[in-house]
Amino acid sequence: MWALSLLLATGVTATDLISCSPQAAKAHPCAVPHPGGLMVFRQRFEPDVGGDQGSWGIDGLQVLDCQNQHELNATNAEPFAPTYDHEHIASFTHRSELFGGEESVLRAEAEWAQSEVGEGVEEVQERTWNTAGRWISTFAPSCSPARREGDEVASFFHTLHLLHGRFPTAKLLSDADITPSADTTYSLSELIAALTFNDYKPMVTCVNHTLSTILWPLNVGGKFQENNFIPSSKFSLQSTCPSEGIIYPPSTTLPPMTTSYTWDPLTRPTPRPITLSYDESKVYTPGLELNPKRLRAFKDYEEERLEEKESKVIRQYPRDEL
Secondary structure, three states, X not given: OHHHXXXXXXXXXXXXXXXXXXXXHHOOOOOOOOOOOEEEEEEEEEOOOOOOOOEEEEEEEEEEOOOOOOEHHHOOOOOOOOOOOHHHHHHHHHHOOOOOOXXXXXHHHHOEOOOOOOOOHHHHHHHHHHHOHHHOHHHOHHHOOOOOOOHHHHHHHHHHHHHXXXXXXXXXXXXXXXXXXXXXXXXXXXXXXXXXXOOEOOEEEEEOOEEEEEEEEEEEEOOHHHOOEEEOOOOXXXXXXXXXXXXXXXXXXXXXXXXXXXXXXXXXXXXXXOOOOOOHHHOOOOOOOOOHHHHHHHHHHHHHHHHHHHHHHHHHOOOOOO
């Protein structure tokens, strides 16, 4: 009631309040995020998720101080809402009517980029709430006394889900003929021009020369959970991308086989008789008796040849006489 009476007294409605404005600095924190009124919504590219064109997933949110643009959780400021672990966060989002059922919750969770350090979606959301969500002043429990515990958590992640739908990064790039490619590079000005729409102008970051993350700087009109975001021109962080030669990486995963193959069964050929050409007269036939006379004649012939050979050796090399 105090916040509403102050707004009426100054003639300013809740929708007129824009975070990081002079009016917001004088307003009650329940009416507009303050002091952390500069929001940076992050989307990260994953080339091996979502098909050949990759996927732009939610990478989280940064809540920055309006003056020095430091992350509020890294300052001496006090958080506005409690900290929760991933089990409580999952319970709050699944029971909330904002998502419209468990299937919608699972689809919203699938929009998040996979952790680069092996965390599950639950752990990523836990870190996002504890470093960003609980530092947004409009989520303070005192701002909604009749709320159930955890309603602000569900509102936070539902708003990020809506924000992700507001920024169709993949389509914006594709409409400008900027697609993942192994042999084409792009300039920073081409990327910024393709992504700029309705006064929203993002900041692009790279890892070396590879496109990595899109940062959307935003101010909030009224409460964060009302999903009224205005482009911010006060974000001072500079791009980490080179001016030329930026790589929009294609998928490195091999596509699945689309053609199935069948193999013919192995069959043993029918046995057939082996036929050879030979002289049957030279084939030994078991059971035939040998002729003794022929064997004796052959033996005598061999003995005569051996004696003749020995006599030739003696004649050629006579024994030395003593």
